[in-house]
Amino acid sequence: RAATLGIPVRRLEAQIWVLATGLAYISMVLTAGVSSLPFGVGLGLSVVLRALTALIVGRMTHLVAIAATAVSLGVLETGVRWNTGDSYLMSPILAGLIIVSLLLQRRGSRRSDAEDASSWDSLGEVRPIPLAISKLREVRLGRLGVGIAVVATVIGLPLLLGTNGQFKAGVIVIFAMIGLSVVVLTGWAGQVSLGQMAFVGVGASVGAWATVEQGWEPLTSIVVAGVIGALVAVLVGLPALRLRGLYLAVTTLAISVAASEWIFSNRAVDWIPEGRFARPELLYRISLDSPLRLYYFALTMLVLMGLVLRRLRRTRTGRVLVALRDNESGVAAFGVNTTRVKLSAFAVSGCMASIAGVVLVIHQAAFREQTYGAEESLLVFSATVVGGLGSLLGAVLGSVFQRGSQWLLPAPWSVLATGVGVLVVLLSVPDGLGGLVFRVRDRALSFAARRNGIHELNFNRDTDADSQLEDPAAAGSQEQTGTDTGTGTGTDTDTDTDTDTDTDTDTDTDVGAVP
Numbered sequence: 249r250a251a252t253l254g255i256p257v258r259r260l261e262a263q264i265w266v267l268a269t270g271l272a273y274i275s276m277v278l279t280a281g282v283s284s285l286p287f288g289v290g291l292g293l294s295v296v297l298r299a300l301t302a303l304i305v306g307r308m309t310h311l312v313a314i315a316a317t318a319v320s321l322g323v324l325e326t327g328v329r330w331n332t333g334d335s336y337l338m339s340p341i342l343a344g345l346i347i348v349s350l351l352l353q354r355r356g357s358r359r360s361d362a363e364d365a366s367s368w369d370s371l372g373e374v375r376p377i378p379l380a381i382s383k384l385r386e387v388r389l390g391r392l393g394v395g396i397a398v399v400a401t402v403i404g405l406p407l408l409l410g411t412n413g414q415f416k417a418g419v420i421v422i423f424a425m426i427g428l429s430v431v432v433l434t435g436w437a438g439q440v441s442l443g444q445m446a447f448v449g450v451g452a453s454v455g456a457w458a459t460v461e462q463g464w465e466p467l468t469s470i471v472v473a474g475v476i477g478a479l480v481a482v483l484v485g486l487p488a489l490r491l492r493g494l495y496l497a498v499t500t501l502a503i504s505v506a507a508s509e510w511i512f513s514n515r516a517v518d519w520i521p522e523g524r525f526a527r528p529e530l531l532y533r534i535s536l537d538s539p540l541r542l543y544y545f546a547l548t549m550l551v552l553m554g555l556v557l558r559r560l561r562r563t564r565t566g567r568v569l570v571a572l573r574d575n576e577s578g579v580a581a582f583g584v585n586t587t588r589v590k591l592s593a594f595a596v597s598g599c600m601a602s603i604a605g606v607v608l609v610i611h612q613a614a615f616r617e618q619t620y621g622a623e624e625s626l627l628v629f630s631a632t633v634v635g636g637l638g639s640l641l642g643a644v645l646g647s648v649f650q651r652g653s654q655w656l657l658p659a660p661w662s663v664l665a666t667g668v669g670v671l672v673v674l675l676s677v678p679d680g681l682g683g684l685v686f687r688v689r690d691r692a693l694s695f696a697a698r699r700n701g702i703h704e705l706n707f708n709r710d711t712d713a714d715s716q717l718e719d720p721a722a723a724g725s726q727e728q729t730g731t732d733t734g735t736g737t738g739t740d741t742d743t744d745t746d747t748d749t750d751t752d753t754d755t756d757t758d759v760g761a762v763p
Contacts (some may be wrong), residue, residue, distance in 0.1 A: 249272040261461040265417055265720070267601060270568050272630035276295070279295065281364075284664055286623070289583070292621045293501070293505055293623060293626075294338075294339065294505065294509075297339070297501065297502055297505050298318070298321055298322075298325070298341055298342065299318070300346070300498050300501070300502070301317070301321060301342045301345055301346055301502070302314050302315075302317040302318040302321060303348050303422075304349055304350060304495070304498060305317040305345070305349050306386050307353065308608040312737060318411065321338075321342075324338070324341070325338050326544075328341075335509065336509045336510060336513075336515060337416055339502075339505050339506040339509045339510055340510050342502055342505075342506070343499075343502040343503050343505070343506040346498060346499055346502045347487055347499060347502075350487060350495055350499065351487060351527075355364040359646050373653055373694070374638060374639045374682075374686055377693060380697075380702060381693050381696065381697055381702070382563060384696055384697075384700055386699075387646075387693065387696055390692070390696075402547060403425055405417075406540060406543050407540075409656075411539050412539075413537040413656065414539035414542075414543050415542070415543075415652075416543045416545045416655040417543050417656075418539060418543040418611050418653065418655060419608075419611065419655075420647055420648060420651045420652055420655070421543065421546040421547050421550050421647075422546050422550075422604055422607050422608045422611060422658075423604075423628065423631070423647040423650075423651055424550055424602060424643055424644045424646075424647035424648070425546070425553055425603070425604035425607065426444060426445075426448055426547065426601055426604045426628050426642045426647075427603040427628065427631060427632045427635065427642075427643030427644065427646055427647050428550075428553055428554065428557055428640055428644075429444060429447070429596075429597045429598070429600040429604065430444050430597070430628060430637070431557075431632060431637060431638075431639070431642065431643045432557060432560075432569075432593060432596050432597045432600065433593055433594065433596075433597035434629075434632070434637055435632070435636075435637030435638055435639075435642075436561070436569040436570055436573065436593065437569045437572060437573055437589070437590065437597075438572065438574075438592065439485070439493075439496060439575030439593060439594070440493060440496055440497040440500075441495045441496070441497070441500045441502065441597070441629070442498075442500050442501040442599075442622075442625055442626060443484075443500035443501055443502075443503050443504030443505075443507075443622065443625050444500075444504075444601055444625050444628055444629065445504060445508075445619075445620045445621065445624045445625040445628060446484075446500075446503055446507040446508070446620065446624070446625065447477050447481055447484075447597070447598045447599045447601035447602055447605070448602065448604055448605040448620055449479065449507060449508070449512050449605060449617075449620030450473070450476060450477050450480050450598075450601075450602050450605065450610065451474070451476075451477050451601065451604065451605025451606045451609075451618075452601025452605035452606065452609040452615055452619075452620060453511075453512065453519075453520045453605075453615060454469065454472060454473040454476055454477075454602070454605075454606070454611075455469045455470075455473050455605060455606035455610060456520055456525070456611045456614075457519060457520060457521060458472060458473070458520050459521075459528050459609075459610070460521040460523065460525050463528070464528070465528050465529060465530060465531055465532050466528055466530050466536070466545075466606065466607075466610055467531065468607045469528075469606050469610075470549075470603050470607070473602045473603065473605065473606045474599040474600075474602050474603050476602065477598040477599050477601060477602025477603070477605070478598045478602070479594070479595075479598075480593040480598055480602075481595055481597060481598020481601075482591050482595050482598070483592055483601070484500070484503060484598075485498055485590060485591050485594030485595075485614040486591075486596065486615055487595075489587055489590060489591075497560075500625075501622060501625070504621075504622040504625045505622045507620075508617060508620055508621040508622055508656040512615075512620050513617050520615055521615060523613070523614065524574050524613050524614045525613060525614065526613070527610055527613050528610070530545065536610065541617065541641050542610075542611050543606070544651040546607050549603065549604075553600055553603070557596075557600070557640055558640060561640075562706040562709040564614055565589075568589050569589060569592075569593055572584075572586060572589050572590070593641075600746055605620075606739065627650065629648040630670055631646040631647055631649065631651070632646045633646070633680060634646045634649055634650065634670055634673050634674065634680055634681060635647070635649060635681050636679055636680025636681060636682025636683050637680065638679065638680075638682065638683065639686070641682045641685065641686075642681065642682030642683070645680070645681040645682055645685070646680070646681065647666075649664065649669075649673070649681060650664075650665050650670075651665070653665045653669065740756050744746065
């Protein structure tokens with residue numbers, strides 16, 4: 249809209265980025281000089297969270313309110329540090345201030361408030377293979393070959409990696425499980441979460457406590473942690489009933505910072521076991537002491553989680569989640585309880601993330617608070633975006649891309665795990681690696697369809713191929729003549745005068761197939 253008025257949008261955006269970068273640099277230099285902070289700490293998420301809190305209170309636009317809030321927070325932090333000796337108490341204070349401020353603000357008074365801050369156009373939908381295509385011999389053989397290759401790789405490759413490689417491969421599988429929970433909450437439900445590792449930390453802390461203090465075996469800990477994680481996620485999701493986009497992302501980030509600095513560090517309550525512990529036996533019989541067994545245990549949990557979520561996506565609940573992401577007002581118009589759907593998405597995502605946390609803490613045989621920090625939440629989110637938020641396969645590919653390139657590839661290729669690699673992938677394939685895989689699949693299926701005389705199918709990820717299979721007729725008025733030979737003959741004629749002449753004699757017809 250601004251471009252139609254003659255405003256140079258691109259140049260203005262570039263100027264804003266340059267100005268913002270300069271101000272951020274100056275503020276970090278002044279902060280490090282006054283507070284005597286090391287360079288790395290000055291750029292930490294704690295400093296960013298303080299700035300975001302001031303922006304949220306000032307509603308992103310009121311400069312006077314933003315400046316006054318920032319000064320007040322600085323005075324408050326100085327007082328807290330003077331009286332307590334550290335500033336970790338600021339994290340829960342900031343998280344509470346953000347949540348209260350957002351809940352008290354009136355929504356919808358401006359056009360920008362009414363619009364969703366996030367766009368999901370680039371996700372695309374993964375369409376199932378049409379029935380007519382799936383029955384083709386080459387398609388069946390291709391799917392069988394790909395399946396055998398994948399199974400052979402995930403089962404046999406760890407045998408070639410050695411002990412250290414097997415241990416790292418197990419962590420990659422666990423982070424793929426965490427990525428699945430991000431797909432449910434963000435990719436399907438459209439609720440942007442930058443604090444997913446907080447849910448993972450809940451499961452890990454419960455798993456460590458259950459293992460050390462109660463002596464439970466892993467499956468029992470997984471069930472209990474999954475229930476607790478779902479409840480915690482529902483509590484976190486309550487503000488999401490009114491928040492979306494940037495506001496919800498800031499809220500989850502604040503909660504993640506507060507949890508990592510205040511709860512997982514045992515500063516609030518000293519209940520999480522510290523140090524290493526002996527890994528419990530699975531079902532009190534199967535030892536998990538070898539890296540290879542840990543890998544297969546994590547792989548089994550990933551497969552089970554993927555099957556459950558795949559089934560969920562095909563149910564009415566899964567379809568409503570995606571519809572809610574794309575058009576919340578339209579879903580509400582059909583009488584769907586959007587509150588229940590949103591909280592269900594948080595519950596499922598929190599449950600899956602907590603289960604992954606139990607598997608992770610058993611794999612590591614220790615609870616380390618750094619593993620569940622806000623920085624890790626951002627890495628998990630970026631990895632899932634790189635893999636593709638629209639599909640479960642994308643979560644797995646994102647984990648393999650980020651963690652695998654960082655740990656399993658030689659030094660020159662480890663740059664793929666950095667921000668440079670992420671930018672290269674997203675600029676090349678905006679819908680992620682999963683979208684690239686499905687586009688290659690669709691091209692192969694289109695080739696197989698044309699080779700067998702099926703021409704009416706369109707494998708566009710934004711259209712329904714099955715509906716085109718059922719109704720291949722072109723729109724508009726035109727004369728069509730077709731002759732099919734089976735056990736009889738048939739002729740259909742359509743003209744502009746709506747005259748139909750049908751002659752059928754026990755004819756078998758395959759729609760879309762040309763003999």
